[in-house]
Amino acid sequence: MNNPSKVIDLVVNNNLCIGCGMCVSQCTSNALEMSWNDQSFLVASAKNTCDCNGACLNVCPFNPFPKEEVRTENEIAELFLDSATDHHQKIGKFNNIYAGYSKEFRLSSSSGGLGTYISTELLAQKIADHIFSITESSEPGIFYQYSVSSNIEDLLNASKTRYFPVTMATVFSEINNLHGTVAVVGVGCFIKAIRLAQYSDPKLKEKIPFLIGIICGGVKSTFFTEYLGSKLEVEIKNIQKPQFRKKDISSSANDYSFSCTDENEEEKSIKMRTVGDLWGTGLFKNNACDFCDDVTTELADISLGDAWLAPFDNDGKGTNVIVTRSILAESLINKGIENKDLEVDFLALDTFLASQQGSFNHRHTGMSERIKIAKKNNQLVPPKRYEKEEVTLDFKMVQKQRMKVRALSLVLWKNDPDAKVFDEKMQKPLNRLRFYTKIYHKRRRFTYLKSRILEIIKKKIFSKKTFN
Known part of the structure; x- marks a missing residue:
């Protein structure tokens, strides 16, 4: 092919494609399509010569060379979330943080039903005429896909968590044919791709007035x-x-x-x-996820996740954590509380941060080490906000082994897709990862206790001097 797409050259060939498919819909040459790679992820592939002058690359959430004005989530948030009243380095711009559930949709949803509630309200209040979200697929072996819901009945088929590769390419290729406005449900990298598309084409800001972000632990094969x-x-x-x-x-x-x-x-x-820890180990996870530092879907109007913290995690019916980032999102939550459709209360910032601490440790603290490893292997990586974090030796060992485990899991399953065989072959690498992780946790506890003891001693010395 005489003129390969920049997305293929700089993203796909560097194992950074997350499969969002935004490049397919934005490539003016119609040169791209989505296909399954040998690790069973959806990735962009070239179907003919590309001459779109970088339009496809500009909307890629893992573009190694983004424009300075949209370099990271920080710059993008300044462009789209100007009504947010507060900011925190770990979670981005926001208005308020809540925990709670939808009384109507809680039991039919994976968590507290807030995603379904917000989506139905967007349709009912005519804020959006259509919702892009994940529904069941009729294609054999492809269990789920993005589809368009234009009424509440269709929408209710999309009220579950799906750990399955999907792409927005099909729905975004039809967006200009849809009458009215669209809201989109997506994970952080997909939401970022939409914001980049809105930046490149301001008309999409009016077409897509609301984004629902789902806090993500990683995209699985x-x-x-x-x-x-x-x-x-x-x-x-x-x-x-x-x-x-x-x-x-x-x-x-x-x-x-x-x-x-x-x-x-x-x-x-x-x-x-x-089954074991399939999230903290990185098994079957997309390589691009190792270069994502957006823990809480910072660019969405509202971010929703699981309340993995006491006392909410004791309730099997499910509870959401909620971060509002726009006036409209705040209004939807407040109206739900007033109408008694939602059982929601404020959540302290420190409590919310504690609920996401594992992700912060991996995606923020460990980021610089993963970038060093990637660059050592001559792999391109996108600019990240945490690429200069200091990483202790024990956590470096965790990061290195976790990257090995992630990559190995995909190779082993591809070659021999049998759970018993897989578990046997992964036992030693996983045991090594657990060993390194155990050392890291022990060192962290020791460091914390040491700092607390020193703090107590200082306070006693200060109070004694003051008394004297």
């Missing part, structure tokens, strides 16, 4: 679904209707199950706590 199906002894080709967050309302919020049906339409399920 389809191998993740296959692995869980294999744990249930369901053949990959026979996996149907996978459900990733099946609640147990009689238990705690994090005591959820994965379920699917087999070729006989018999439902099988497994408690995720019995």
Whole structure:
């Protein structure tokens, strides 16, 4: 191909494509399409010569060479969230932080039902005429996809968490054919891609008046679904209707199950706590996620996540943490409280920060070490806000091993997709990661206790001098 796309050259070939598909809809040469790579992620691929002069690259959330005015989430937030009244380095611009749930949609949702509630309100109040969100797919083996919901009935089919690769390419290619306005539900990198598109094409700011951000732990390959199906002894080709967050309302919020049906339409399920840590280890995760420092979907109008903190995590029915970042988002929450549709209360900033501490440690503190490793391997990385963080030796070891585990998991499953074989081959690498992590946690606890003791001693000395 005489003129390959910059997205292919700089992003896909550097293993940084997250599959959002925004480049496909913005490439004026119509040179790109989405396809499955050998690690079972959706990525951009070239279908003909590209001559769009970088339009496709400009909307990529992992562009290694972005324009200075949209260099990081900080600059983008200044352009789009000017009504936010507060700011915190870890979570971006915001108005208020809450925890709670929707009385109507709580039990039918993976968490507290706020995503469904906000989406239905956007349609009911005519703020948006359509919602782009993830629904079930009729395509064999492709369980979920982005689709357009233009009424509440269609929307209610999209009220579950889906740990499955999806792309916005199909819906965004049709956005100009839709009458009226659109709201979009997405994870942080997808929301960033939309903001970049709005920056490149200001008309999209009017077309898309509201973005619902879902706090994300990382994008998983389809191998993740296959692995869980294999744990249930369901053949990959026979996996149907996978459900990733099946609640147990009689238990705690994090005591959820994965379920699917087999070729006989018999439902099988497994408690995720019995499977092991598939999130903190990075198993089956997209490489691009290692270069994302947006923990709380900083560029959305409203950010929603799970309340993995006491006392909310004791309630298996589910509770959301909520961050409002625009006047409209704040208004929707307040109206829901006034109408008694929502059971929501303010959440202290420190409490919210504590609920996301694991992600902050990985995505912020460990970022600089991952960038060093990538650059040592001659890989391009996008500019990051935490690329100069100091990392202790023990945490460097954690980062290095976690990157190895992530990459190895994809290779092993591709070569031999059997859960028993996979678990055996991953045992040593995972044990090593746990060992390094244990050392890191012990050192952190020691450092914390040491600082607290010194603080107490200083206070006693100061009070004694004052008394004398």
